Amino acid sequence: MNRIDQRFTDLRAAGKKGFVAYIAAGDPSLEITREIVLALEEAGADIIELGLPFSDPLADGIVNQMAADRALKAGATTAKIIELIKDIRTVSQVPLVLFTYLNPIYTYGFERFHADAAAAGADGVLVLDLPPDEAVLNKELMEGAGLRNIRLIAPTTPKERIALIGQEAQGFIYYVSREGVTGAQTSLATGIGEQVALIQSASQTPVAVGFGISNPDQARTVASMADAVVVGSAIVKLIEQHGTSPDLLVKLRDFVKPLVDAVKSV
Numbered sequence: 001m002n003r004i005d006q007r008f009t010d011l012r013a014a015g016k017k018g019f020v021a022y023i024a025a026g027d028p029s030l031e032i033t034r035e036i037v038l039a040l041e042e043a044g045a046d047i048i049e050l051g052l053p054f055s056d057p058l059a060d061g062i063v064n065q066m067a068a069d070r071a072l073k074a075g076a077t078t079a080k081i082i083e084l085i086k087d088i089r090t091v092s093q094v095p096l097v098l099f100t101y102l103n104p105i106y107t108y109g110f111e112r113f114h115a116d117a118a119a120a121g122a123d124g125v126l127v128l129d130l131p132p133d134e135a136v137l138n139k140e141l142m143e144g145a146g147l148r149n150i151r152l153i154a155p156t157t158p159k160e161r162i163a164l165i166g167q168e169a170q171g172f173i174y175y176v177s178r179e180g181v182t183g184a185q186t187s188l189a190t191g192i193g194e195q196v197a198l199i200q201s202a203s204q205t206p207v208a209v210g211f212g213i214s215n216p217d218q219a220r221t222v223a224s225m226a227d228a229v230v231v232g233s234a235i236v237k238l239i240e241q242h243g244t245s246p247d248l249l250v251k252l253r254d255f256v257k258p259l260v261d262a263v264k265s266v
Contacts, residue, residue, distance in 0.1 A: 001061035003095035004148050004171040007046050008206045008227065009187045017223040019260045020044040020208050022099060022232030023065035025050040026076025031083050031199055036239065039249040041094040044260035047172075049126070050085070050102035052078055057130045059101075063233045067240060078108045079213035082120045097124040097150060097171070114145035124148035124171045132168055136174070155191065155198055166203030167172075172197055172228060175209045188218055193225040216262035223266040231259055 001009070021040045025033050032054045033050075039110060042046055053071035057064065058168050070131065085096055105113045105127065109147045125147045125150030132151060132239050155177070165265055166173065177192050192209060210230025238255050242248045 001231060002146070002171070002178070003093060004097070004149055006239070008096050008172065011046065011227075013207075017226070017263050017266050018041060018206070018208065018228030019044060019219075020047045020049060020097075020210070020228050020230040020261045021235055021238075021256065022051060022210075022230060023047040023239065024053060024064060024071050024236055025066040025081045025084065026053055026071030026074055027236070027239060028070060029074050030076060030080055032243070034084060034088055035249055036099070036252060037088055037096075038092060040254050040256060041092055042236075043253045043256040045094065047095040047097060049099040049232070050081065052081060052098055052104050054101050054104050057101065061233060063237050063240065067236045070240075070243075078104050078113070082122075083145065084117050085117070086120040087120050093121045095169070097126055098122050098147075099126045102127050102130050111145075111169040112145055118146040122147060124150050124204040126150035126152070126174060127154065132165055133155065147206045148172075150174055153195075157168070159198065161203040161232065162199055163202045166199060166205065169203050172206040172208045173203060174230065175199060175207055175226070177209050177211045177213075177222075188212065188221060192222060196226045217256045219259045220262040220266060229263050230260075 016162050020072050021034065023036055027033070038047055051064065051068065051070040053076050054073055055072065057068050084104065107171065116147045150171050151165045152174050153176065175196060196207050196209065206227035208228035209226040210232060213219055213222055213229055214234035219229045219231065238252060242251050
């Protein structure tokens with residue numbers, strides 16, 4: 001079974017909710033990214049999203065944009081990140097999702113990207129700018145070589161489109177809880193529970209909610225409404241602040257563990 005599917009199966013059997021962590025792969029370096037992944041797993045992360053650095057990440061806020069820029073300047077490439085996944089797989093089986101835009105995949109070679117990523121040990125791919133109704137127009141865009149195609153649903157997505165996405169969803173559905181770009185927020189968006197319920201009525205695929213979650217209270221509240229909680233920008237910001245510090249991994253675990261505990265307490 002795919003690691004993402006297995007993790008959600010195990011969580012449901014245990015009556016627990018999942019914690020998904022996002023980081024920019026290669027920030028502050030590929031070597032440290034490997035250690036960050038292991039630290040996140042140690043802190044209790046169920047799934048880790050690795051953002052492929054891209055020069056024009058339009059869906060990302062300034063925190064993630066700058067992280068992608070730092071990763072590119074540090075020499076991160078798609079090929080090197082795939083090699084990083086292969087290295088991580090020698091010591092960890094934590095589910096890994098590649099979070100990316102379509103351009104880096106096509107630059108690498110679409111079929112080759114999926115084959116190499118799957119062979120390295122990636123479990124899923126989330127392409128932010130590839131709508132499912134566009135993907136079906138080209139056969140190669142639907143072939144994942146074993147990678148789960150994670151789909152996005154936004155607050156503005158109409159019911160009929162939710163039904164379409166829900167029918168084809170794999171791994172988990174990422175519900176973007178607010179309009180706009182990524183970034184930590186002081187308060188949660190409204191209507192999360194209603195939207196998650198609507199998505200769950202259209203699909204058996206687990207629903208993970210992200211965009212703006214940055215503290216344990218927010219994580220606990222969202223976990224009570226969804227199958228999993230995604231935290232990204234708040235983690236990326238911490239890496240930005242302490243990326244060159246020898247205490248980075250300790251600070252990372254100390255920040256993430258209360259978030260995980262809050263999610264698991266529901």
